Structures are given as structure tokens and as C-alpha cells.
Amino acid sequence: MCGRLHLRRTSGTRRTAVLGSAGALVAATLIAGAVTAPTANADVKGTATATAAGSGKDREARGAALAAQRAAKAGIDWRDCPADWGLEKPIQCGWVTVPLDYAKPNGKKIKLAVDRIGSTGSKDERQGALVYNPGGPGASGLRFPRRVVTKSKLWEKTAKAYDFVGFEPRGVGHSAPVSCVDPQEFVKAPKLDPVPDSEADKRAQRKLAAEYADGCQERSGDLLPHMTTLNTARDLDVIRAALGEKKLNFLGVSYGTYLGAVYSTLYPTHVRRMVFDSVVNPRTDKIWYEVNLDQDVAFEKRLIDWMEWVAKNDAAFHLGDTYDKVRAQWDKLRATAKKEPLDGVVGPAELHSYFQNAPYYDSYWVEIATNWSKYVAGDPKPLVEAASPDMADTAGNIAQENGNAVYTAVECADAKWPRSWKKWDRDNTRIHKTSPFFTWGNAWMNLPCATWSSKQQRPLEIRTHKGLPKTLIVQSTRDAATPYPGAVELHKRLKGSRLVTEKDAGSHGITNIANPCLNDRVDNYLLTGELDASDVTCGPHATPKP
Numbered sequence: 176m177c178g179r180l181h182l183r184r185t186s187g188t189r190r191t192a193v194l195g196s197a198g199a200l201v202a203a204t205l206i207a208g209a210v211t212a213p214t215a216n217a218d219v220k221g222t223a224t225a226t227a228a229g230s231g232k233d234r235e236a237r238g239a240a241l242a243a244q245r246a247a248k249a250g251i252d253w254r255d256c257p258a259d260w261g262l263e264k265p266i267q268c269g270w271v272t273v274p275l276d277y278a279k280p281n282g283k284k285i286k287l288a289v290d291r292i293g294s295t296g297s298k299d300e301r302q303g304a305l306v307y308n309p310g311g312p313g314a315s316g317l318r319f320p321r322r323v324v325t326k327s328k329l330w331e332k333t334a335k336a337y338d339f340v341g342f343e344p345r346g347v348g349h350s351a352p353v354s355c356v357d358p359q360e361f362v363k364a365p366k367l368d369p370v371p372d373s374e375a376d377k378r379a380q381r382k383l384a385a386e387y388a389d390g391c392q393e394r395s396g397d398l399l400p401h402m403t404t405l406n407t408a409r410d411l412d413v414i415r416a417a418l419g420e421k422k423l424n425f426l427g428v429s430y431g432t433y434l435g436a437v438y439s440t441l442y443p444t445h446v447r448r449m450v451f452d453s454v455v456n457p458r459t460d461k462i463w464y465e466v467n468l469d470q471d472v473a474f475e476k477r478l479i480d481w482m483e484w485v486a487k488n489d490a491a492f493h494l495g496d497t498y499d500k501v502r503a504q505w506d507k508l509r510a511t512a513k514k515e516p517l518d519g520v521v522g523p524a525e526l527h528s529y530f531q532n533a534p535y536y537d538s539y540w541v542e543i544a545t546n547w548s549k550y551v552a553g554d555p556k557p558l559v560e561a562a563s564p565d566m567a568d569t570a571g572n573i574a575q576e577n578g579n580a581v582y583t584a585v586e587c588a589d590a591k592w593p594r595s596w597k598k599w600d601r602d603n604t605r606i607h608k609t610s611p612f613f614t615w616g617n618a619w620m621n622l623p624c625a626t627w628s629s630k631q632q633r634p635l636e637i638r639t640h641k642g643l644p645k646t647l648i649v650q651s652t653r654d655a656a657t658p659y660p661g662a663v664e665l666h667k668r669l670k671g672s673r674l675v676t677e678k679d680a681g682s683h684g685i686t687n688i689a690n691p692c693l694n695d696r697v698d699n700y701l702l703t704g705e706l707d708a709s710d711v712t713c714g715p716h717a718t719p720k721p
Contacts, residue, residue, distance in 0.1 A: 236441075238280035239409040242273055246417035256290060259570075260349075266292050266320045271417045273345070273410050275401050285351035287410060289342040289417075292320035296335030303447070304418045305337035305701070306411065308344070310429030310453075310684070312404070313581035315348045316341035329687060332698045337424060342414055344407045344434075346398060346581040348574070353398050353584050355391035358576035362564040365522030368513055369616035370607075381596065384622035391584060392628050399629040402584040408438040412445060422447035424701070428684045429453050429657055432648075433462075436637045436665060443643035448701055451648045452686045456661030457637040457668060463586045463624075464593060467617055468606060469658050475610035477534035477655035477681045484718070485544050491721035492548040504551065505530075517555055520563040527616050529562035534613075534655040537682045540719045583623050591631045592624035599625065639670040646672045647700045649693060651715075653681030666710075673706040680715035690716035 249272070256268035268290045275283040294301045307319040319341035322330045330339075343350040371377045391399060411434065415423045424447050427435035432451040439446050456466055482501040489496040494504050509523050516522040532539040546557040565571065593599060599618060607614040624631075646669055650662035659676075666674045675696050677685055686697055692713035700706055 234278040235405075235409070236277075238274055238277035239412060241280045242277065242409070242413045243416035246271060246273075246413045247419065249417065250419065251289060251417050253291065260290075260317065262290055262317060262321070263324060266290055266324065268317075271342075271410075271414050273413050275351075275398070277406060277409050285345060287342055287345060287351075287414065288317065288349040289340065289414060290317050290320055291338050291340045291418075292323045293338050294334060294336060295323065300335050301338075302336040302702075303338070303420050303422075303424055304340045305333065305424045305426060305448075306340045306342065306414065306418075308342075308411075308425075308427045308431035308434055310427075310431050311347070311578065311582055312344065312407075312430050312585035313347060313578035314430070315343045317343060317348070327687075329689060329694055333701050336702055340414075340418065344581070345410055346395075346402050346584060347577065351398060352577050353391070353395040353402065353580045354577060355387055355394055355580040355583065356576060358569070358572040359566065361576040361579065362566070362572045364520045364525050364564050365516040366524035368523040369527055369619055370523065370611065371615060377600065380619045381622065384619060385626045387583070388587075388623035388626045388628065391580060391623070395580065395584070396629070399584055399588060401588075402581070403588045403632060404434055404437050404585060405441075405589075405632070405635060407434055407585075408441055411438055412442055415445065421445075424448045426450045426686065427452065428686065430455060432657070432665070433457060436669070437635055439643055439646065439669065440635060440637050440640060443640040446643055446646070448644070448704060449646040450686065450697060450700065451646065451662075451665060452650075453654055453657045453683050454648060454650055454662040454665050455657055456664050458664055459634040459636055461661075462590045462634040463621070464590070466661075467621055468602060469660075470656060471603075471606050471610045471614040471617055473653075473658040474531070474534045474613035474655040477653055478530075478612050480653060480681060481533040481537070481540055484540060488544070488721045492544045494544065494548055494551060504547075508547070508550070518559045518563065521559050524616070525562045525564075527612070529558075531613060531616075534681070535683050537680075537719050538688075541721055544721070579620075583620075586621065587624040587627040588629060588631060590634050592621075592627065594625055596625070637665070637668050639668065643669065644671070645704065645706050647675065647697065647706060648672055649675045649677070649685055649697065651677040651680040651682060651685050653679065654683050655681060656683045674710045675707075676710070676712045677715060678712050682716070685716070688716050690714075 251269040251271060253267040253269045255264060256262040256266055260268065262268065268288065270286040271289055272284050272286055274280045275285050291304065307316045309316050309319070320339040323334045323339055345351055346353040367376070367379060367383070371380065411423070411425070423438070423445050425435055425438070427450070432453065433455040435449055435451055436457050439449060456469065461469070479498065482505070483498045485492055485494055485501050486497050495501040509526060512522050512526055530543060533543050546561050550558040599622065603614055603618045648662050648666050650657070650659055652659045662674060666672050675693060677690060677693055682688055685693060690713060696707065696711065
């Protein structure tokens, strides 16, 4: 989607500015990539039947079935995780081998990093493995088992029934990582202001986007044609087989919902339980260009929600007691940083990258408002530290560059993007008039797709196929990264699904937020497979307090 379906959180409390060399905003979790390709239904034993229109044979489907059979036989050699992965015992790590190209299952192979922690309940309580994808594309799921290690109350019941399994999708982290630019150059600040003042500014950003696309081809060209959501869905089925699971239990957040939707279309009879949290609109005409434009509008609405909250808490933040006053403070801060970057490093791009965490997650509301308040009061250090890159954090910078590269590679490969700059310019100029916060930064982040030299496919038509069981969709109405209509659209397409709506809330990724109305239904579905008789509307989770 926009620059990523989700914003992605960096480790620790310090945030690094994440504008790529394309000048695009990139923070936190990303949205998803699109899919393309002939569909294939496969039975539990892994025999795939091609259903592609006009095709009697589906080489990818047959290759995926063969890879799954091999993985089921090989299993996973679970061992203690490497020390530098940051995954403590009793979490175990391993590898699953998949073809780079499923049409050539005997050709080049890549290894995918996976981890797990065993279920905490009795043998009789265990229901198998629950596999997780946090979004992106470009985000690692390896920290999922830590929800058990850290004794997360929200996941206590589910952890009794399931092994928690995370993985790094192809291209991500340790799984044949892709790269588009030197990581230290990628995080270097200040970047160009994402909001153009002139045609010359636009030309400069277009040049950076084209150079970024060329860099992806130069550094990772052999991987790019295969960096599709469709292939990641096939990888997911191979992981299922390697785990020894006849059917998949899956929790997907943000881009992970699109991955799950693609999987459910390709492998309906392989699904046991599936939860979609914060949903990417799966319409083929939305993936991915239009999805990002929708996101721009939703981000502006959620930014206003946050600024209104800041105004209501003026006694704590002293940034203005009305929305207009708070917005004026933002405009002033932005103008100051544009004239002279804060501490020589934090310009408008870095401010946008940091502040966009507030529309993404209300768990950031207090932190960002507090740092901003201190800046206005004469102490710029907390804001500067939070919004500037840490050039000494080479491992973190490698991870950030990789995340952005995967995001770009998947979105560009999944769908055909407009090649005409006039269309990009017209659409983003129009939307910027009413949604100025996120629009141009998002455009620059995605613009490499306009000059992408590797193959671009057509998105897969998401729909219910025979054998797909009941699924659960959860969504907040004011989600900025994945606007609410996406959940409604997926609900229509997946027959037997149930939609649980968190009304008047807007955080992204709500299964990990305390709201009993929502949490209890997620638990009940994963534990029993049962859903409410009709769709459910929950009230919002607790609003943050200063």
C-alpha cells in the first residue's frame, strides 16, 4: 500500500528515520504486495489441481505440491536459536527449503528462517501450530513466540492450545534477503522534503525513485521476479507441511491478511483456522496503486483524531487547546525543520516518518506528543533522538533497508503499476489538497514501481473455493494503514467469514490490544472454531492517557 502497509516498529525505544533513497516514507509495518497468477487448489496430501483459466497445467501448483511433499518428509531440524537473533530459550529455530521458482522445483532453492515455542497446555489441549505473519511486506514474524516467553495475558489461552510459529518470508531477514541500496546510505539523514514545492522537487524525487529501482535490480535482480505474495503463499504451504500439519492455523496482520487471503484462495482445503487482522482491500483493481491512495486519505483522518486528542490534553502537552492550534504547531515545526534541519539531521522527511507512527498506532500517542511538547518548551533532544537515524546501529540499519527493499520488491512484482508520471502527478496532487500529511511521501516510496524492470504480474482474484472453513476478520473503523472498506470487501468475498468491528478506534493490528469484546472472540474462534451467529460491533479499546 502506501509506503507500507504497516509501519514498522524498530527495536527499543529509539526510532530511526526511515526514508528510503527513493525519498519515500518508511516506518513501521508495511502494507502488502499483490498477487498474481493462476490459482490452484490442493488437497491435504499436497496434490494440486490447476484451475487457471485456459490452462490444463499449472507448473507452479505442481511445483508447490512437490515442494510440500519434500518438506513433509524432511521436517524441521529444530535447534537453539543463533545468539544474535535475539530469541531466548525455549524458543527454537530452524530452516525450511523452498524453490526460488515454483515452476522449476528442482532448480535453485532458498532457505526460510522459522521459529517456534511449544504449546503451554496439556497434550490433550494441544491443537497444532499457529503460524503468524505481522505484515509488510518486509516484516519478520520471528518475534511471535516471544508472546509466550513474555507471558502476554492476551495470548495465554491460545498458547495452551497452539505452538506459536513465526517465519521470515522470502527476501526478509535471514531468508535469502534482498537489498536495493547500501543500508548506511539508506538511513542517512536529512532526506529530501517529501512535499514538493516545485516541478524541480518532483524531478529530483523521480530521479531518486528510478535510481532506487535500478539499485534493486543490480543488488537483487535474480530474486525480484519471484518476490510475489503468490510465492510467499506457496512458501506458507510448504512451511505447513514441514511442521507436520495437515491443515494451517494462521494469524495475519495487515499485509498478512492479504497473504492469508491469497493462501485461502489457492489452498482452501488446507485451512483449519484463519484470523485476518486489519485488512488489505483485496480487490484486484486496488492492488497496489489504488490501495495506497486510499491509505493517504485514511491517514489524514487518523492524524486529525490524534491532534484532537492532543488538544483535549493541553494541560499535559501545552501544544494548543484546539485542533487548529495543534495543527498550526505541526506546520511551524515542519517549517522550522525545512529551513534548517534540527541538529542538522531531522528535516521534514524525518519528522513525517516519526510522526506517522501516531496515525498507525495510538500506543505512540503519548510518546510523540510528549517529545513534541518538550521541543516546544525548549528541550529538542528527545524529539531529535527519536526522529533521527542511529548510524552506529548497523544491524538495525540493515534490517530497515531490507524491510524497505522487500516492501518495494513485493508490491512492484505483485501488480502492474502506472507507468505514466502524469497519472501519478495528477492523482497525488489531487489527494494532497485534502490529505497533505502522508500523500507525497507515500507516492515517492512507491514510485520505483513505475520504472520497475522486473516482471509485474496481475493480482489474483480473491474468492471462496469449496472446502474453505469459517474464518474470522477483525478491523477497527478508523484504521489508517488498512482502511475499513478493505475488511468489508474481504468479508464479502470469503463466504462463511464473520466480521468483528472495533468501532470508533483506529489502531493498526488490534488482536494484540486489550479489548475483551474482541480478544474473547479471537480466543474462542481459535480454541473452538466457533463464530458468532452474526457480525459483531465492539466498542473501542481504552484511549491512551498522558
